[in-house]
Every structure is written in C-alpha cells, then in structure tokens.
Amino acid sequence: MSASENLTRKTSIKNAWLLSSPALVILTLAAAGPLLIVLVYSFLLPGQYGNVKWGFSLDAWVGIFFTKDIFDGTYQMADAHLSIFWRSIKLSILTTLISLLIGFPTAWFIATRSPTMRTFLLFLITIPFWTNLLIRTFAINQIIRNEGLLNTLLLKVGLIQNPIEMIYTDFAVLIGMAYVYLPLMVLPLFASIDRFNMSFLEAGYDLYATRWQVLRRIIIPVTKPGIIAGSILVFIPSLGAYVTPRLLGGGKNMMIGNFIELLFGQGRNWPLGAALSISLLAVVMAALLIYVKFANKGNSHGT
Amino acid sequence: MSSQVPAPAAPQAFVDVRHASKVFGEGNLAVKALDHVSVAVQQGEFFTLLGPSGCGKTTLLRLIAGFEQPSAGQIFLDQQDITFDPPNKRPINTVFQSYALFPHLTVAQNISFGLEMQGRAKREIAITVERMLAMVKMEELADRKTAQLSGGQQQRVALARALAPQPKVLLLDEPLSALDLKLRKEMQSELKRLQVETGVTFIFVTHDQEEALTMSDRIAVMSAGKIQQVGAPRDIYSRPANRFVADFIGDINFISATLRAGQAVFSDGTSIPFEYKGESRQALLASRPEHLRLSAKGEAHTLAATVTHTVYFGTDSHIHLKLQDGTDLVARVQMDFLTESSFDKGAEVGVGFAHDALQLLDN
Numbered sequence: 001m002s003a004s005e006n007l008t009r010k011t012s013i014k015n016a017w018l019l020s021s022p023a024l025v026i027l028t029l030a031a032a033g034p035l036l037i038v039l040v041y042s043f044l045l046p047g048q049y050g051n052v053k054w055g056f057s058l059d060a061w062v063g064i065f066f067t068k069d070i071f072d073g074t075y076q077m078a079d080a081h082l083s084i085f086w087r088s089i090k091l092s093i094l095t096t097l098i099s100l101l102i103g104f105p106t107a108w109f110i111a112t113r114s115p116t117m118r119t120f121l122l123f124l125i126t127i128p129f130w131t132n133l134l135i136r137t138f139a140i141n142q143i144i145r146n147e148g149l150l151n152t153l154l155l156k157v158g159l160i161q162n163p164i165e166m167i168y169t170d171f172a173v174l175i176g177m178a179y180v181y182l183p184l185m186v187l188p189l190f191a192s193i194d195r196f197n198m199s200f201l202e203a204g205y206d207l208y209a210t211r212w213q214v215l216r217r218i219i220i221p222v223t224k225p226g227i228i229a230g231s232i233l234v235f236i237p238s239l240g241a242y243v244t245p246r247l248l249g250g251g252k253n254m255m256i257g258n259f260i261e262l263l264f265g266q267g268r269n270w271p272l273g274a275a276l277s278i279s280l281l282a283v284v285m286a287a288l289l290i291y292v293k294f295a296n297k298g299n300s301h302g303t
Numbered sequence: 304m305s306s307q308v309p310a311p312a313a314p315q316a317f318v319d320v321r322h323a324s325k326v327f328g329e330g331n332l333a334v335k336a337l338d339h340v341s342v343a344v345q346q347g348e349f350f351t352l353l354g355p356s357g358c359g360k361t362t363l364l365r366l367i368a369g370f371e372q373p374s375a376g377q378i379f380l381d382q383q384d385i386t387f388d389p390p391n392k393r394p395i396n397t398v399f400q401s402y403a404l405f406p407h408l409t410v411a412q413n414i415s416f417g418l419e420m421q422g423r424a425k426r427e428i429a430i431t432v433e434r435m436l437a438m439v440k441m442e443e444l445a446d447r448k449t450a451q452l453s454g455g456q457q458q459r460v461a462l463a464r465a466l467a468p469q470p471k472v473l474l475l476d477e478p479l480s481a482l483d484l485k486l487r488k489e490m491q492s493e494l495k496r497l498q499v500e501t502g503v504t505f506i507f508v509t510h511d512q513e514e515a516l517t518m519s520d521r522i523a524v525m526s527a528g529k530i531q532q533v534g535a536p537r538d539i540y541s542r543p544a545n546r547f548v549a550d551f552i553g554d555i556n557f558i559s560a561t562l563r564a565g566q567a568v569f570s571d572g573t574s575i576p577f578e579y580k581g582e583s584r585q586a587l588l589a590s591r592p593e594h595l596r597l598s599a600k601g602e603a604h605t606l607a608a609t610v611t612h613t614v615y616f617g618t619d620s621h622i623h624l625k626l627q628d629g630t631d632l633v634a635r636v637q638m639d640f641l642t643e644s645s646f647d648k649g650a651e652v653g654v655g656f657a658h659d660a661l662q663l664l665d666n
C-alpha cells in the first residue's frame with residue numbers, strides 16, 4: 001500500500017468516526033448514564049420520604065445480605081432478600097426450560113412448512129406482541145383464578161370438587177412468564193433451524209444413529225446458536241420480570257423486580273433498591289458468561 | 304449382460320432390486336417416480352445409474368439407502384430382504400450430493416461418527432479414522448472444521464466418512480456435480496481407485512454420461528422411471544438398445560431408410576449393404592459421428608450430402624452435413640484426414656459408413 005493510499009484510508013476512518021459521533025454520544029449517554037446514576041445512588045443514604053441523602057455509605061450494599069436489627073443494632077442474614085433472589089433465578093431458569101421445550105418443536109414445525117405457510121405461522125407467533133403485556137397477563141389471570149375459566153370448566157365437568165388454587169403461586173408466575181416470553185424463544189430458534197440442512201438427518205440415520213442420537217448428536221449441536229440466543233432472550237427479561245409476578249404471583253411471591261419497585265416506592269430505600277439493581281445486573285452477567293462458556297464447550301475440540 | 308434380470312433368478316446378485324415401484328403423492332397428483340424397476344448389482348461392482356434429471360435414479364438410490372420405501376417391490380442385500388429396514392439398520396452408507404458433513408464436528412469427528420454410532424471400541428475407532436484419513440490424503444486437516452475445507456476436500460471427507468464403517472454397499476448421489484471440471488476429473492480416478500482398493504460395491508448416480516462411461520463396470524440407463532438398458536459402458540455406447548439410450552449416450556446420427564434383405568435403401572435411392580433378414584420395412588438407423596466416412600461425391604454406397612458448417616475441436620473436427628431429404632448429420636473427422644478446402648461450407652461430399660456401424664434401433 002502506498003503512502004498516499006494509507007493517508008486516504010486514515011482520513012476516511014477519521015471522517016467515519018466524526019460522522020457517527022453524535023449517535024455515539026447519545027448512545028453512550030443513554031446506555032451508561034442511567035446505569036451510572038443507579039451505581040452512584042447505591043453508595044448514598046436513603047432519604048426520609050424516598051429519594052437519597054448525599055453522603056457516602058455502604059449500608060445499602062451491606063443491606064443486601066444483612067439486616068440491621070432496629071432495636072439492638074445487631075446484623076442478621078437478610079433471608080428475605082436472598083430467597084427473593086433465589087426464587088427469581090429459579091423461576092427464570094424454569095421459564096427458560098419450559099419455553100425451550102415448547103419452543104423447539106414449535107420452531108421446528110414452522111421451519112419445515114412450505115414458504116407461504118411459514119410466513120403465516122411466524123405472523124401468528126408475533127400476534128401477542130400487538131397487545132399490551134398487562135392485558136395479556138390479566139387474561140391469564142382470568143383463566144386460572146379460582147372462579148376462572150379453567151376451574152369453572154373442570155368443576156362443571158365434574159373432574160374436581162373444589163377449585164384448584166393456581167393463582168398467586170409460583171406455578172402461576174411460571175405459566176405467565178413462559179407464555180409471555182415464548183415468542184422470544186421461538187424466533188431465534190426458527191432462524192437457526194431454518195438454516196439447518198435437513199440432509200444432516202439422513203446422513204445421521206445413514207451412519208447408524210438412532211432418532212435420539214440424531215437429536216442429541218446432530219440437531220441440538222447444530223442449532224445451538226439459536227438455543228443460546230433464545231435462552232438468553234428469555235432468561236434476562238424473566239429475571240427482571242415485574243408485571244407477571246405482580247399480577248399472577250400476588251404480594252407474597254415476589255420476584256426481584258417487584259422487590260426493587262417496592263424499595264423505590266413504599267419501602268423508601270432508594271440506595272438499597274439501587275444496590276439490588278446493580279446486583280441483578282451482576283447476576284445476569286455472571287449467568288450469561290457461565291452459560292455461554294458452558295454452551296460452547298463442545299465446540300473447541302481439537303484446536 | 305444387458306436387459307433386466309427376471310425376479311426369482313440371479314441368486315448371485317448382491318444388491319437385488321425386484322420390481323420396485325415408487326409413487327409420490329395421491330390421486331390425480333400421483334407421480335410415478337419408479338415403474339417396476341429391477342436391477343441386479345454384483346458384489347464388488349462399480350455400478351452406475353445414469354439418466355437425465357427426473358428419471359428416477361435418485362429415487363432408486365434412496366430406496367436402496369432406506370430413506371424411502373417402495374410402493375411395491377422388494378430390495379435384497381446379500382440374499383436378505385431389506386425393503387423395510389430403516390437406514391440405520393442397513394450396512395449401506397451414502398455420499399450425499401451436498402456432502403451433508405456435520406458442521407459442528409471436525410474432519411476426524413465426522414469420519415468417526417458412524418463408527419461411534421455402531422458402538423465400536425475407542426481404539427478401533429481411532430485406528431480406522433487414521434486409516435481413512437490416510438486413504439483420502441486428509442491427515443493434515445484432521446482437526447479442521449468442515450466449513451473451512453474446499454469442495455474437493457469436503458468430497459474426500461464425505462467419502463471417508465461413508466467408507467469408515469465398512470459398509471457392504473456405498474451409494475454415491477451425484478457426488479461430483481458440485482466440483483469444477485478439473486477437480487471432477489481428478490476425483491473420478493480417485494473414486495475408481497478407492498473402489499478398487501476397498502472392494503466395496505459402489506452404486507453411483509449421475510446424469511453425466513462421460514463420467515458414467517469412464518468409471519463404471521456396468522451402467523443402467525434410466526428414463527421416465529424405467530431402466531432402458533443395463534450393460535458395460537462399451538456395450539451401451541456401441542450397442543444402444545433403443546433410441547433414448549443412443550441419443551443420451553454420446554452423439555449419434557439418425558437416418559430413416561427402407562430395410563430389405565441384406566441392404567438398407569435410403570431416400571435418395573442409395574443402397575448400402577446391411578445385415579437384415581425379414582420383410583421389407585421402414586426403419587430408423589443410427590450411427591456414431593466417428594463412424595461416418597466422408598469421400599468424394601458420387602462414390603459407390605455413399606449418400607450425397609452438403610457441408611453446412613464445420614466446428615473445430617482441436618483433436619478432431621465436427622463436419623455438419625445435410626442430406627438431400629433434409630436430414631442433418633454430424634461426422635467426426637480426425638485432423639490429419641481433413642484437407643481443409645474439401646470440407647468448406649457448401650462442399651458436396653459422399654457419406655459412407657464404417658463396417659457394421661449402422662444400427663437398427665427400436666423406437
């Protein structure tokens with residue numbers, strides 16, 4: 001490459017950066033700004049009527065794990081916080097698994113239809129996005145509550161004598177979240193399965209694999225990018241879910257999102273809420289790193 | 304060697320397809336892909352299914368592989384009825400047209416896949432994979448992902464993968480069609496070498512007649528779901544059973560004539576000695592371009608023709624001719640016989656035929 005060419009290249013790169021700088025500035029501020037504010041708040045003191053009092057304190061961070069007894073000033077493990085965290089993680093993992101189990105056959109079915117049918121089915125998958133999440137969640141509420149559609153039907157048919165209590169349980173939250181996030185699983189899975197060469201199946205059978213071996217040794221590894229993408233897309237919003245656990249889990253089956261909201265609202269402890277938000281971020285990041293590393297394990301053979 | 308083998312006979316056939324039919328779809332939309340096809344392939348043979356696209360050759364291959372089941376008929380392998388065995392229960396492996404190499408596995412892992420599924424011992428697998436890699440000359444690339452390989456290399460891996468479990472029969476579905484000409488020639492001799500080396504029965508599907516002629520021990524020419532002729536390449540080329548085979552394999556000229564005892568009389572009145580007994584009748588005769596003999600106009604036993612144009616091919620030239628009744632002929636002439644001026648456009652020549660080169664074809 002000649003010197004003049006090199007120079008032209010350099011100026012063009014510089015121009016490209018300059019031209020995109022407004023967008024970059026906005027993006028950086030929009031993405032990092034709020035996060036930075038939350039981070040700063042987590043090191044401040046709670047104000048009496050909400051908001052924060054300026055003054056450095058680690059109370060919020062300590063408060064995630066320990067509660068100070070207001071009478072004798074001793075610290076105790078904050079069981080409630082940990083159990084909320086644990087419930088959130090557990091429910092999110094289960095949501096991811098359920099939507100994977102339902103989503104994979106669905107995506108496979110769609111990807112193996114004719115092109116026109118495929119477009120139509122994908123269109124159907126996106127229909128839930130047309131309606132507000134709140135309304136959809138209320139609809140589920142109507143179906144599974146004690147006097148709801150499902151219980152009424154079962155009572156009328158005579159299968160049960162008393163309504164099954166489904167609403168305001170972890171089960172209800174799980175159903176709701178799986179329903180809400182299923183499309184986010186199906187779409188990346190579809191993209192992945194659509195690229196899957198169906199002659200791999202024949203090659204597998206031809207090379208003496210059973211159906212189960214074809215699934216485990218060929219289909220799952222080859223469509224893994226879609227499985228990973230779908231799982232991430234479902235797991236992350238599940239962990240921070242707010243509306244669904246609020247409407248279907250009631251007051252006692254809180255998830256971390258509800259708890260954070262509580263602290264910023266009635267709880268009037270903004271720093272603790274901020275610290276919990278940052279912790280949630282850390283949990284998500286850690287979970288992603290572990291998951292992606294684990295998921296890519298089989299791929300690095302030989303090099 | 305030619306013609307179809309009747310069903311109960313031929314106990315020595317290794318792969319024996321008996322009266323197999325395959326219908327896709329139902330009712331008015333039904334398409335008959337195979338129509339009572341019987342083929343007997345001998346052990347250790349390089350057998351080719353040759354035909355234009357849509358002739359049913361791939362369907363027949365898929366029946367043998369077990370990916371499809373025949374609507375009627377039976378398939379035997381080594382005297383055993385395998386008609387309804389699933390593909391993973393047949394000691395038959397396939398090299399796919401698209402290769403279908405597993406993208407998440409390395410070259411070596413692709414080759415070991417079938418062996419692992421068979422539950423072979425680890426040590427045996429390692430040894431076999433080594434041997435296969437050496438056989439297709441891919442040792443250095445054993446740990447590469449298959450997406451990083453060239454077309455020819457992928458082809459070799461596909462071959463090694465299919466041969467590793469030591470199948471009784473190897474099926475090859477147009478495996479060379481994705482390669483460029485030079486590589487294809489290379490792989491042709493490579494395939495032939497592997498077949499001789501391993502002694503495995505190869506059933507090869509292609510639409511390329513040249514490929515079929517150079518590689519096969521025997522060829523089955525197929526058209527419209529039926530076998531038109533089975534025979535050694537030489538038989539098929541020099542003694543085509545019907546017009547379709549003659550037309551599909553190589554270039555050929557068709558001339559109509561009236562057959563009488565011992566001679567063929569053409570439309571311009573010329574008669575040429577022709578081995579024929581029986582009643583006088585109209586018939587279609589065929590002759591390969593290389594069997595046409597050009598001479599000066601008016602010589603005995605030659606047809607009068609006019610040169611329409613010549614096409615130069617390096618080693619030889621194709622002289623395009625028109626007979627007086629309008630029939631188009633092509634003669635292939637070696638360069639050293641070609642005295643330039645005598646075959647210029649518009650030149651009047653006599654067309655004769657090499658001894659025994661005119662054939663009577665059933666339509």
